[in-house]
Amino acid sequence: MHDFVVVGVGPAGARFSRRAAEAGYDVLAFEQGEIGQPLACSGHVSTDIWQYTGGGAREELLQNEVYGARFHVGGPHTGDDDRDTYPFYKREVVSNVIDRVGLDKHLAGLAREAGADVRDEHTVTEVVEHRDRVEVTAKGPDGTATHEAKMVAGCDGPRSRTRAALSLPDPGELLHGVLAFSEEPDDGDFVDVHLTAPRFFAWRIPRHEAGVEYGLAAPPGVHVNRQFEELIDGYEVEVSHRCSGAIPIGPPDRVTSRRGFLIGDAAAQTKPFTGGGILYGMTCADHAVREIDPDRPTTLAAYEHAWREDLEREIELGHWLRRAYSLPEPVQRVGLRAASGEIGVHMDRPTSALSLEHLKAMLSPS
Numbered sequence: 342m343h344d345f346v347v348v349g350v351g352p353a354g355a356r357f358s359r360r361a362a363e364a365g366y367d368v369l370a371f372e373q374g375e376i377g378q379p380l381a382c383s384g385h386v387s388t389d390i391w392q393y394t395g396g397g398a399r400e401e402l403l404q405n406e407v408y409g410a411r412f413h414v415g416g417p418h419t420g421d422d423d424r425d426t427y428p429f430y431k432r433e434v435v436s437n438v439i440d441r442v443g444l445d446k447h448l449a450g451l452a453r454e455a456g457a458d459v460r461d462e463h464t465v466t467e468v469v470e471h472r473d474r475v476e477v478t479a480k481g482p483d484g485t486a487t488h489e490a491k492m493v494a495g496c497d498g499p500r501s502r503t504r505a506a507l508s509l510p511d512p513g514e515l516l517h518g519v520l521a522f523s524e525e526p527d528d529g530d531f532v533d534v535h536l537t538a539p540r541f542f543a544w545r546i547p548r549h550e551a552g553v554e555y556g557l558a559a560p561p562g563v564h565v566n567r568q569f570e571e572l573i574d575g576y577e578v579e580v581s582h583r584c585s586g587a588i589p590i591g592p593p594d595r596v597t598s599r600r601g602f603l604i605g606d607a608a609a610q611t612k613p614f615t616g617g618g619i620l621y622g623m624t625c626a627d628h629a630v631r632e633i634d635p636d637r638p639t640t641l642a643a644y645e646h647a648w649r650e651d652l653e654r655e656i657e658l659g660h661w662l663r664r665a666y667s668l669p670e671p672v673q674r675v676g677l678r679a680a681s682g683e684i685g686v687h688m689d690r691p692t693s694a695l696s697l698e699h700l701k702a703m704l705s706p707s
Contacts (some may be wrong), residue, residue: 343367343490344635346477347457348465348503350376353605353622354496355448355459356393360630362455369488370452371463371479373497377445381586383520383556384441385532385546386619387688388434393623394444395451402447405438405549408530412681413537414673427677428531429684436532436688438548444619468493468506468601475600491635493601496622499589501607507598512609513591516541516616518558519569521580527553535572539563540667541616543572555580558588558616588616590663592649592656597641604629610652612689613659620689621652658691 345361347354347370358370384404391399409430453459463481475493478485495503499515527547535543543557555576557569565585573580589609596608604610605622612621625648632643665676687693 342474343369343488345369345492345494346475346488346490347371347494347496348468348477349373349495349497349501349605349607350449350452350459350461351445351496351498351605351622352393352448352619353610353626354494355445355452356623357494357496357604357626357629358452358457358459359448359455360627362452362457364630366635368452368457369490370457370459371465371477372449372459372461373464374462376449376461377442380442380520380582380584381518382441382619383544383546383554383617384439384444384548385436385554386439386617387436389620389689390437390439390444394447398447402439402443403437404440404551405528405547406434406530407436407438407532408433409435410532410534412677413533413535414670414677425674427681429681430531431684438546438554440551465497465502468503470507470598470600472599491600492633492638494629495601495603495607496605496626497607499587499606499609501603503601504603504607507601509595509598509601509603510593512589512593514560514589516558516560516588516590517563517565517585518556518588518616519565519583519585520554520556521569521573521583522548522552522554523578523580524552525578526550536666536673537572538565538568541663542666543568545576553578589618590616591660595645597645600638602629602633602641602644610648613656614662614691617689624648624651654692655690662691
């Protein structure tokens with residue numbers, strides 16, 4: 342019997358598999374298709390990402406360094422009128438643009454090196470929870486087999502099959518996100534954010550020689566594809582490699598059951614103001630490894646407490662920041678004009694807006 346079966350080998354699942362294997366646990370992990378495919382997530386992350394990777398990762402995966410963001414109000418276009426553009430920046434690198442598919446492959450490789458049995462091209466078809474074990478059935482190239490484990494970790498994304506099988510509640514909402522790429526090189530060091538998509542935003546991310554990423558997300562009921570076409574038309578570019586996916590916002594009240602637990606997008610451990618969840622998911626994976634003992638199901642409560650204590654305030658403040666996306670345009674302009682300039686905020690920690698570093702940055706001369 343395995344200690345853990347992990348369903349899903351994205352960043353959260355790979356991180357948990359690696360750290361649990363390093364802690365001496367027997368870990369079996371399944372990924373539905375090829376690891377990293379299909380792409381359904383942006384590769385714009387904070388520089389903290391390198392704390393979770395192995396040697397040589399930065400040289401292999403880094404595509405661009407970003408120093409800030411330009412916020413645009415009034416339409417999905419580049420906005421030659423500076424009155425509609427509000428820059429936020431640091432004097433040092435704020436974030437990195439990375440090879441997102443490469444990241445998944447790298448993290449899965451680290452899990453394998455640590456001793457986890459990571460199997461791609463395996464679709465989990467059933468998860469059954471018993472009082473003393475879980476049974477996970479997976480279909481792979483060699484047929485269908487059922488595996489027993491002391492616990493199951495659901496790391497299988499926003500529409501998690503594991504979550505449904507464990508009868509755990511759904512996220513607060515699922516946004517619809519669209520991504521596409523143009524081929525022109527762009528080594529600019531600012532991303533562009535357009536407050537035009539209803540109740541969320543659109544973005545443009547320069548990826549140096551890898552081209553430019555364009556994206557947009559919005560809640561159900563919004564004509565996302567039409568909004569995205571308006572964004573692309575505004576930039577007058579041709580795009581390819583279009584992909585889409587769900588973005589979970591708002592963690593449910595409970596992400597653990599008798600012998601199962603959720604991590605990452607399956608638990609909606611994401612930033613409400615950007616939808617990003619790579620760093621939050623891997624942070625929660627580390628909490629899970631530290632707190633959960635597969636021989637003691639009661640330790641699942643410690644995981645619930647630990648990750649919420651760490652991220653609950655960040656997520657709550659993130660909800661408030663997101664509400665500003667839906668303010669009337671005149672109010673947005675006033676707020677952005679007042680706040681724009683040099684900042685000291687960490688992109689994954691909105692509570693850093695209350696930090697001394699941010700206050701000093703705002704008061705420093707340009």
